[in-house]
Amino acid sequence: MNRFATAGLGLALAAAPLVATAATATANDATAQRASAPAYSVSAAINRTTAIAKEDVVKIRGAVSPKAAGDKVVLQQRLDGKKTWSVSGTATIKATGRFLLKDEPSTAGTRFYRVLKPAVGSVKKGVSPELKLVVYAWELLTTRPSGPETNMAFTTATIGTETFGASLVTEMAGANSSIEYTLGKKCLKLRATYALTDSSATGGSGTVALSKDGKNVFSYGLVLGQIIEDHEVDISDAFRISYFSTSTKAPDSLVAIGSPAVLCTK
Numbered sequence: 001m002n003r004f005a006t007a008g009l010g011l012a013l014a015a016a017p018l019v020a021t022a023a024t025a026t027a028n029d030a031t032a033q034r035a036s037a038p039a040y041s042v043s044a045a046i047n048r049t050t051a052i053a054k055e056d057v058v059k060i061r062g063a064v065s066p067k068a069a070g071d072k073v074v075l076q077q078r079l080d081g082k083k084t085w086s087v088s089g090t091a092t093i094k095a096t097g098r099f100l101l102k103d104e105p106s107t108a109g110t111r112f113y114r115v116l117k118p119a120v121g122s123v124k125k126g127v128s129p130e131l132k133l134v135v136y137a138w139e140l141l142t143t144r145p146s147g148p149e150t151n152m153a154f155t156t157a158t159i160g161t162e163t164f165g166a167s168l169v170t171e172m173a174g175a176n177s178s179i180e181y182t183l184g185k186k187c188l189k190l191r192a193t194y195a196l197t198d199s200s201a202t203g204g205s206g207t208v209a210l211s212k213d214g215k216n217v218f219s220y221g222l223v224l225g226q227i228i229e230d231h232e233v234d235i236s237d238a239f240r241i242s243y244f245s246t247s248t249k250a251p252d253s254l255v256a257i258g259s260p261a262v263l264c265t266k
Contacts, residue, residue: 040117040126041065042073046133052263053105053137060101062128064117067097073117075101080110088113108137109266134265136188141260142166147180147240157256159195160227164258169197170206174249180242183235186264190235193258194220194228196247204253208245212238222255235262 044062051058060075071093076085091099101115115128142154143166157167170177194208202224209219210233217233235241247253 037122037124038066039124040068040119042115042117042126042128044113044115044128044131046113046131049132050134050136051105053108053135056105058103058105058113058133060103060113060115060131061098062115063096063098064093064126065097066123067095068093068117068120068123069095069097071117071120073099073101073115075103075113076116077103077111077113080112085114093117105133105135108135108139108264110134136263136265138191138261138263140166141181141190141192141262142168144181144262147182149179151175151177152179152243152245157258158198159193159256159258160225161198164193164256166259168243168257168260170245170247170254170256173200173204173247173252173254175247177245177247177255178243180240182240183238183262183264185237185239186266187238187262188234188236189232189263190241190260191230191232191263192260193230193256194222195226195256195258196222196224197254197256200224200247200253201251204248204251206245206247206253206255208243208255208257211242211244213240214242217241224253 042062042064044060047059048056064073072090073093074090075088077088078085088103089101091101093099111133113131113133117126119125151171153169153171155167155169157164157169168179196204196206204224206222207219208222210217212235220228243257245255247255
């Protein structure tokens, strides 16, 4: 009796590893099947590499394979230096497998887009390569820190009976004026209105000039009633810009740089 019991126990112990091995093999097979399951392939292209905030619409076109007609793709974006992706929109995949997504950036800075096709059934999710976009935005020049300044006031200017806030105006008639701003090669354009203020005396005159990294961009003579309105210049790659102005003491004249604004990124 003891010999048979011992023999039976030995057979039971010998069979136990076989059960564990079979379970492990089944788990490994399931893992291998998941790893080898097909995934969506997503291609995407952006219609521009730069944009102006609150003005331009960004369009991203692409395709999904397998086509997955009627399913949704998700547009995601992240800001430069960040790791978190946020949802910017969705679109329906057409019968051809293609899609069109749009976004309207509202703030300056560099961001990256990608398109996600969520998993469906046994087909795993797919993600497109990242797409880079640099966004510029208009901002008042006088809200930025200024460099060296001489005889220049930060104030409201009245030009042709119109009020221009956040302006630069000569403080003392007859004395040279100047101010500098460091832009760090992050701006594209400068826009402003140039004139003598309405408080200037009849017969007065003045000049206004702009330089970019020490090189003259423009220089204009001004007389009362002459208004150079919404004047726009290219300041691409400017590290520093400088304004210079002069005005007559008799008759008293004050030069105004009305609401100067720069188109910059961060």
